[in-house]
Amino acid sequence: MSAIPEEFIRKTAKLSEEVTRPFAHSKKIYVQGSRPDIRVGMREVEQSPTHTNATPEENPPIVIYDTSGPYTDPSAHIDLLQGLPALREHWILERNDTEQLAGPTSEFGRARHGDPKLAHLRFEHLRKPRRA
Template sequence: MSATKLTRREQRALAQHFIDTLEGSAFPNSKRIYITATQPGVRVPMREIQLSPTLIGGSKEQPQYEENEAIPVYDTSGPYGDPQIAINVQQGLAKLRQPWIDARGDTEELTVRSSDYTKARLADDGLDELRFSGVLTPKTRQSRTPRHPTALRPPGYHHARNGIHRHSREYGSRAHT
């Protein structure tokens, strides 16, 4: 452990250096592969893990091994697991899903920020140096009102309207006969 504690300025400089030099990395004994999805242009990242051979017999001097097939697993690291992609943390991730969301037509763009917390943070000039430039540019979206009227009804509405009596509602968690 270091005898001297870093100042806030030094800590910020180290954090900024980390952000500036961040790049994707590969895992040992594996390679990144992509599986094409049903949507055009969608590639699902997978990591193909190379397994070591399995000892199946033989002697100490002449062991016999069986090769194992590579195992594909879903790669959750996103662009950070791909050494070919240039990473810019301050710009954020690419909006890959935006065309699908727009095509669904079930969301709408907000003209202003709706959260009081967000409004307060945006009004605080002391946070300007910490803000990432790409964060404020995208528009916030919210879900439109559900199209189906039953989505707006409270739980149990169907049963109450149709005269279905549920003992658990009246007597607690156990149904009485």
């Protein structure tokens, strides 16, 4: 039995459509990061032509860093209950400069984690925290 209310589960599909809608006059692109399995989200934004005395002069698209994550990528499958994929996990593990903790370490975090009254607010998949 899931602790997630049925109403939330029912609304998830609709919400996924809303959050994956692309921005107007731009498209999501990816640039390879420092290694083949790291892709950096960028946005190619169309520019309007510059109007001069003669004829309009076309302006090339500009590429900017995109902080929206996969939410504005129409090809991405967003499952709010499962969370985002751990895209940097292999890179983080290979660096060998962090350790995985058993759970929350703050008094506040431990109290909330152990409170059964908050179970209905928890997502199905929560990764354990890491410490550098």
